[in-house]
Amino acid sequence: MTDAKTLGLALDALLEPDKFKDYGPNGLQVEGDREVRLLVSGVTASRALIEAAIEANADAILVHHGLFWRGQDGRVTGWMRERLRLLLAHGIHLFAYHLPLDAHAELGNNAQLGRLLGLQSDGRFGEQNLGFIGQGDQTWDTAQSLADHVARVLGRQVTCVSGSERPIRRIAWCTGGAQGYFESAMAAGADAFITGEISEPQAHLARESGVAFLACGHHASERYGAAAVGARIAQDLGLTHRFIEIDNPA
Incomplete structure (x- = not known):
């Protein structure tokens, strides 16, 4: 007590x-x-x-x-x-x-989502360094195979927009409504970006840049x-x- x-x-x-x-x-x-x-x-x-x-x-x-x-x-x-x-x-x-719970290096939403998905962060990006970026415990051949993995782990459908078929090695992620971080993730060298939500501009950016955008649910990514x-x-x-x-x- x-x-x-x-x-x-x-x-x-x-x-x-x-x-x-x-x-x-x-x-x-x-x-x-x-x-x-x-x-x-x-x-x-x-x-x-x-x-x-x-x-x-x-x-x-x-x-x-x-x-x-x-x-x-x-x-x-x-x-x-x-x-x-x-x-x-x-x-x-x-x-x-809110943001403090996203950002905590061990217990926060981003750290916990990365742990569940088998992602190891080796850097930060975006406003207030909230975004995580790193490697997976495997390399996914396509963005869709990564999306299928995320869907299995979280138990829900994932929206995936990809403009290329390149293997996914560097993955950036930021939970919740972080679609505005996509360009920062691209600049940080990501092959794919995982967040909760997608807005209209990100679909075009993904197709034009070849960097995959995965939206797996605001709530689902912050549980x-x-x-x-x-x-x-x-x-x-x-x-x-x-x-x-x-x-x-x-």
Whole structure:
């Protein structure tokens, strides 16, 4: 058992949020009133995750996508009111870490996705060095064979756009909505780039450059960081931890 302040200090020490220029506040976003025994982790602070945490009798929730973002409507109505009402009514603390949870070299979303896919990072690229680049534990003959591998590991369909049939040796990846990092990945020498989402321009860039673009789902690519961090922090502080998966097709 611990208090929210101790938990927050431990998370900050691990994830170092002050190093990042982010799109919303990192750390404690909603203060509850419970001592922490059970820490639940998940991808997004959705109502479904909050309700599942209540059902599990959780004391704190750790997520990648929190409630508050730069530029959003600040009124507490509708879905925001309901999420906050549930958290406050049950005294549950909500912690959220966005870019710090992507970037952590061992436990972050990018590191964990690379581990699952058999990719070893030997460099970083892109804004705030969030992107990872390196080699796979094998060489894929084509971009489609790499896409098939990613689909098998993540258990979902992968969108693959490739402008060449060259073997895939250097792979860059950045989870979530990092399609804007594609040109940085190309400049870093990647044969293929893996992220969560694709927008219209990236299909043309892939075809014209010959660098493959693989979109494997925003949620699907970011299911692993919060779970890894939650497990580590719980072990360090003597807490119980549980990851709760809320399915999302995006």
